[in-house]
Amino acid sequence: MPQTSQSSWTYRDEELFCEDTSLTRIAASHGTPAYVYSKAAIARNFHAYEDALADVPHRVCYAVKANSNIAILNLLAAQGAGFDIVSGGELYRVLAAGGDPHSVVFSGVGKTAAEIRFALSKGIHSFNCESEYEVGQISRAAVALNTTASIAIRVNPDVNAATHPYISTGLRSHKFGIDIEAAAELYRRAAALPGIAVEGVSCHIGSQILDTNPLLEAADRVLAFIERLRGEGLTIRTLDLGGGAGVAYRSGEQGAHITEFLERLKEKIQGRDLVLMLEPGRSIVANAGVLLTRVLHVKENAGKRFVIVDAAMNDLLRPALYQAYHEITPVERPRDETRCQADVVGPVCESGDFFAHNRELPLLKPGDLLAIETAGAYGFALASNYNARPRACELLVDGADVQTIRRRETYEDLIRGESIPTVQTFVPEI
């Protein structure tokens, strides 16, 4: 199991374990489909950032959208993480998890007035602003609440992150950020607004970036921009380079080398009197989680083999949304060497409901367990109830201990909040 973080996923006696816990045992006690996370892997991934940055002023703000379970937020808060949020709901989750609002940065291309007021009233650290209109809104809200909002403006450094088009965000043609050429003027105007303290410059050029050179190039452009702003007399204290470091999804693939990337980044900011902020999401949680699923049956159609499992696109949308590749590993190591090609699909009524196409897999039979790897980021976070499927449970493994951090949904959960109008507006014609 090469994808997942170092030693958290290993075969013992021909059976796949998460830390010291057998996935077969987890499936028997908690059912499938289930998201299983390794606590040690999450902590290890976070500390790769924290340790590399120990000797410079910094704050690592975990991007909540990658996996927003409050147990995971709580775990990261305890390790010293701040949080990058993109909605009022995510702030609510951070607070419910015991996170410190002063460690929160609020990003996102469209914040509502209510979200801005909520964030200000909780005293978040700062806003990453994406338009002049938004800066004005924050100014008015801050004045009304008799407070001052720290802001950074998200600039668009016009570098190509060379990743999937849906998760590339740093080109001029994208909806994100403000053209770095036009941003200086906005900084001047923002600094003059009441209730606004201009604090930093932020950017985020995309996600699943395996080659970190574009990130370093973005850093160069933003640093030059910061010097220019400082030259005009503005006080800039922070550089927020966003998230985006990529992980290995395929066997043999190499994830972004975080430590090396941070060493090079530190050289660039050396002596510049800046606090370095980062917003990693995927690289903290992706390889710390698998989606555990059971084979329902195996069938052949026109000579093609389909392995139908009890998880579906509503549980893990990435293959359907991004044509994403996830390794699929049998929980029980197959005894014979026979492999055959198959599509691994879920029960949802959509041809987009697949986990793998033409994958070499051992011969599988109903009841077999599979681990869909590297599913800790943008996995449960993108889950839905499509096809009226209750969402899977989420489990956190710590050594030999397994905790349910989100129970499996029930049928009652499916209709929670719905109602039938008391005055019938529809009279059937019979």
Ligand SMILES: *Cc1c(COP(=O)(O)O)cnc(C)c1O
């Ligand atoms: C999504 C996002 C992140 C996290 O990206 P990852 O690729 O998961 O590290 C960070 N910052 C912003 C503004 C984002 O939109």
